[in-house]
Amino acid sequence: RTGVDSSWFQVAGALKSTLLHCCVWAEAAGAWAGLIIMIGTAVDCNRVLAGGAAVPCPSDGLLHWRLHLAYDGTDFAGWQRQLDHVQTVQGEVDKALSLVFATDVRTVGVSRTDSGVHARCHVCHFSTPDNWRGTTPLEADVALQRLRLVLPAAVLALALGRTVPSFHARLSAIRKKYTYRLALTGAVSPFESRYCWPVGPLDVAAMDRAARLLSGRRHDFTALTLGEHEPSYHGGVEKTLDVHVQHDSGAGATVLLVCDRFLYKMARRVVGALVQVGRGVFPPERVLHLERTEVPTAPPQGLFLEHVEYPCYFPAPEDAPL
Template sequence: MKRLRLKLAYDGTDFCGWQLQPGVRTVQGELEKAISRITGTPVRVHGSGRTDSGVHALDQNAHVDIPDNRSEVPWLRALNAILPEDVAVTEACYAADSFHSRYGALEKTYTYTLWLNRQFVIPQRRRYVWPCGDVDLERMDRAAEYFLGEHDFAAFQNTGTPVSDTVRTVLEFSRRQGATPYECVYSIRGTGFLKQMVRNMIGCLVEIGRGKAEPHFVRSILEGKDRKKAPATAPPQGLYLFAVAYGEGDCGSDQAGRDQSGKNGRE
């Protein structure tokens, strides 16, 4: 068996999240179905993390063990030829047997896009933004600073995934201009995240941006560790898994997307 590492991008709108679930459409399910079609045997794909229903990804990472007799398959080209249009493989390579897409991840970066105009949302962006309306971005920026560093994020975790502890470290929480003049994008980078933690942080910032709380409200919520006292969760469509960072050498030198002409399948 050889360990194949994949990078994926997908539009999460019509998926019930990443994780395989019976009777519903998931990214993991579509990927496993496509790979099994090529290998002729059942496979199990492991992702760097689970994205919820409606959440998008630009750099989801995954790995799967494939039979040696399929090692010459041009995986990038082959998978993109049969995967549905709302998911794509952007990189494929062979990795060391010790590589693990989830446990080997050192950092993850999520982005969240807000739509700041109350009067309309252009159709091309509706599936990818939260139309939160007018907010005070400077107040939100001040509030975001309270999230930086190591904290117990129990108040920003939704139920559903048991964890041994709720302490996490946020390394960056920054804002930039979005794809249109009506958008802003928050970028959140950390060593790990709890279930719907990013969406809960954004929901809190929007409450502050609407003038319903002061920026230091974030500190009191963190210290209180009570999810019931925190604002509502932001909707999923504005959230993107933007990047996953690993240590050097995690991806092997053998490309797994090379066609007969020597190209890697990216045109």
């Protein structure tokens, strides 16, 4: 009996050791899980960790990619793919990626930006077969250069890299940052008019007071959204928003907005409400008790998606060169 107990404990000890190694492997995998291949740098998916152990790629028959984009949204009908004859950013990106990877590619983006809205950093993910034309996988730096050649001039691929199946451009995001540019004059250069809202003189200090009232606490933003609410996409109508208004050099101001999941047209309607404060239509305190009919929607051309934050185990490129 003693021999049986001894054997059992040996097996149990081996099993415990195996489970411990699995936990260590899983923790180590998190360190590389979202590592992205920087522009001009090729990194093999089999990462070698500090202890010399290699972490293999997931073997689901697909390669999972993360793409960072910048675009001028002026001539696009928004991000989201629509009918074939409607030009959208996603439609153009999908066509270009399908050409580069020689397979049908469908991206998933972090935000469905409206028609005319711009992005300095829009993130999307997609998957491709684990071979390219029956050969080895296409390297990220090669794919990036080819992608830049076939994308329209208004869209720039900033960075492209391999990621893990668990990364989701929208669902993995912690928060998004937008900016909105205001021109405090009625006369705007034709080289600036595509990227700002010419509103004339405003009381920027009053606008910032109103912005601070909206910031840092949960608030029902029903009055500051339009259209049908999609809980599965936008989350609840109660949000915690950080918003500030600052003077730019010259006759301009910028509204900075940060939130986890913006409601439909929420960013533009927050700006519209703040502009009404700046014009003296209502006092700063009124922004906490607005009705939908009191709030204009700011035009799209002044809005920029600036940054998307993800958990540290999905690290973004650092200073991706243009």
